[in-house]
Amino acid sequence: MSYIELLGTIFYLWSVWLISKREILTWAVGIVSVLLYMALFYQIRLYSDALEQVYYLFVSVYGWWRWSTPQPDTGKVLDVRYCPHRKFLLTAVVTIVVAIALGTVMSRVHLLLPTIFQQPASYPYLDAITTVMSFTAMGLMAQKCIESWYYWIIVDIIGIGLYYAKEVKFISLLYVILLFMAINGLISWRKAAKMRKA
Template identity: 45%
Template sequence: MLSDFFSVTNIAFDVLGYQISWLELSGTIFNLAAVILAARRNILTWPIGIIGVILFGFLFYQINLYADMAEQVYYFITGVIGWYLWAARTNSKDDHNKVTITTMPLSHNLMWVGAILVSGIALGLVIANIHLWLPAQFPTPADFPILDSITTTTAFAAQYLMMRRKLESWYLWIILDVIAVGLYWHKHVPFVAILYAIFLINAFYGWWDWKNHQNTPEPTVHKQKIPAEVRN
């Protein structure tokens, strides 16, 4: 049944005593494909990523990472918007569905750092108490609510900046991936931890690739100039 597929108890295979569910496996595959495509500036990152975040949303709910679950809802929404925005900036004929890259001034970077920390702490306080307010939906306390929430707001910012084709998004992804590796390993989901280690490597590649393609001229349509005597 379809409901069995979305359960973490539906095991695909066993690796060194760790049971990997079909949900974790499929979510890992789709999300890995999405970040590789993002690093290569390929618009297909968005539809592939949408599938991946749906799968990870079900996974994180079942292992009590509620902030990460909420993060997947955001990824879904920005995935649809990002798909639309990148489609408007894609040079499909000359560069294989790839987009051009831009950067931000230092003042904007500092603003984003402050917003990430303040909103992360605020969200963490909510997540730390959500099991008290909504016990039916969240029966157990969240683990690492502040840290988990700061990684969530970091991911929100990184996703938004990626949607806007900003090079700085990769700095945030690198920070997020470092934290996520330790967090998911501690939560005994090593397959996801390994995935984020691969994400980390890919983030460095994405930063390098985007840096080398920043401020690439946008494709333009050249209009033929009409002589004044013809216009008249």
């Protein structure tokens, strides 16, 4: 295990714990983990995951702003909520289509850009699925939508196997921990939404 992997893991776990508690500090801590993981994923040729970190950087800044800015209609900061069903269904369909397209591109990226990606991508479709689902989950999380946790649970399950196969077993173990944290986050956010309605 490298120092980048260890530090990225520590900051990432801290960030997930903070977000399950709905703490705004999650975004600053998350930015540190994003930068560390960006370097790690490039080194182990999970190119979709490396590119994913750029997105996380932007969404972390957006989430930080969104969670701290009072809503114009209520004057209160954003609280946890359920995503409207129609919007959630559309988001799921777009996620699947984009994941298939990205997997196709990543399976050929070493041919398209050989100077940057000198070797073929490993598991391009699984990598793309987890990448796009993570994009969706992060976007929903910045909006404090409870459904984001469903995406994280699926990503964690796939990630456990993917990273184990790539022999970054510490990250595979991390995804086991993240799976339990995502389940806990889902339960916590659902309770918070229920208490708000009561």
